[in-house]
Amino acid sequence: MVAQLTTRPVAINTEHLLEPQWAEVTSITKEINDVSTYWLKFTDPAIQKSYTFQPGQFNMLYMPGFGESAISICSDPNDRSKIGHSVRFVGNVTNAIGHLKVGDVIGLRGPFGTYWPMKELEGKDVFISCGGIGLPPLRPAIYHILRNRQKYGKVTLLYGARTPADLMYTNEFDDWRKANIDVQVTVDRGESNWTGRVGVVPMWFYQFRFDSRKTAVLTCGPEIMIRFVIYEALARRIPLESIFVSMERNMKCGQGSCGHCQLGPYFICKDGPVFRFDAIQPFFNVEEF
């Protein structure tokens, strides 16, 4: 466990279970074919004013009639005017979100969960390795690093997607590189005009030099990718305590009550989604657990 929530989520109705607060879609950014970022602002300005989150936390987005979905927050924690969620249209709820237009409202509860230990990482080299829709929960951490660049050592982003057309946030990479973040990109399958790396994220680890005493690895993505990222990190003598993983499970409540997101003793929604790897290691290799 990285950190325990010390305060109650802001956008949550404590008296009426699961009743969301309402937020308006202020703009929609199409990222890639099946992912768009929804920029939300609470209809109640008081809630918007008091709403804060930490990099790596998530909200429950509610589409009346369809249900709720746990979506991580992808925007800058310092920008208090709006909250961004990059949503992949893949299920009932997310496909319904895909039909929202600017000005529509959506239910929101949150923020929930643990977060990337940005404070603890100060002074360290940060190696972020993520795949596909695993980048959005790490973008707030990148924004935090950009703002506090001198507090961190060497910062690397190794990001993979299925094809070049599936790479997200590419228009920001130059800004990140200017801030001395080593942004490295790979795709599973290239196209004829692709001159970059081809191959899954873990297989490129060999190209980087790690100082295992001071490097922390942050990872999020498909479970199979996370598994091999961890093998690669451990093979480079990165201690268990320096590996941080963001996990995903079916979630209904976000408060460790409904039971769906359990992983061994943990409720991923409240004890996670961000775990220090040593906490989940005993269960990590148990098939279908």
Added chain:
Amino acid sequence: MLNDRQPEIGSTIVIAKVAFNAILSRLREKGYETIGPRVKNDTLIYAPIEGVDDLPRGYISEQEAAHFRLTYTGHSRYFDAIPGAQSWKQFLFPPKAELFALRKTNNRWEASTPESRSPSYAFIGVRACELAAIQIQDKAFLRSDFNDPIYRARRERVFILAVNCMYPAGTCFCVSMGTGPRAKDGFDLSLTELEDVFLLTIGSEVARNLLDGIPFELASAFLLRNADQGLERAASQMGRKLDISNLPDLILNNLDHPHWQEVGLRCLSCTNCTQVCPTCFCWDATDEMSLDGKETHRERVWDSCFNPGYSYQAGGNTRPTIRSRYRQWLSHKLGTWKQQYGTLGCVGCGRCITWCPAEIDLTKEIPMLQEEAR
């Protein structure tokens, strides 16, 4: 002011069985809905009762793996029949509860939260294991960081009349789990049924006030000894037993044990065990929308880790096999529950054994992990 007509908390009084009706009507006068065991369609359910005549007098329940039969033997006791599939869970944590309703006007959703009509229940005849189960669910629903309003409203009003078990059933193992057969605490009143009288132990101020004016006698040493002996006999007559000395480690160290696969082949994933379990707390939230799309009711319903959709998400199903779902259930119940709530999630009521159509019996499955693990 102490009223000399009120018994002290902790004291045990004796009343005639017919006098029990006065207690029930007192409870109803105070606004409680009195719920107790009664016979319906050849089984035992928990439903509103008016008086002792509604109780299953003269019945016993035969219970074995995948076997439940209510038999009338004509004895004179009211509380001998060990409960059926239902537990008190359905009253505190309703199988279906509306969370809120929404109506759409001008592209905005207006909430209309249901009028909180939280009933006051008086539970008549809560077994020691069931009381322990309520206390376990308290830990899940009434946490410092999450307080379930539906559960809390019902729980804080409830009046609990516990019953100590004199005649355990074939699938009972509360002694192994340390929860029975005698209710230890957390009750308002606890009842021990002797041949011709009820002994009532006063557990709360509410109960003390309730009995105000009802004629009583303190139980004599003879009657108390009678009750003790009966409960000792009950403790020695448990139909099942389970060695929990090496739990939860035994399970957590054997998550890849081949026996999970063996059980997985027998288990039908029917969810019976989780529905009858008095501690299982998993739930799902669903929307019921009107055809015009302008109104929706969001409801909370019981869910089960045996449902294929339980762990379904965009990336696939986390637990696609019955083997992994059974392992999730048992490794939670008798394993990780301890880390989550400081106690195991099983109270030894035996319902999951009685109501499993495939005769899967956790008191037999756990020792299998032990034996083959050696």
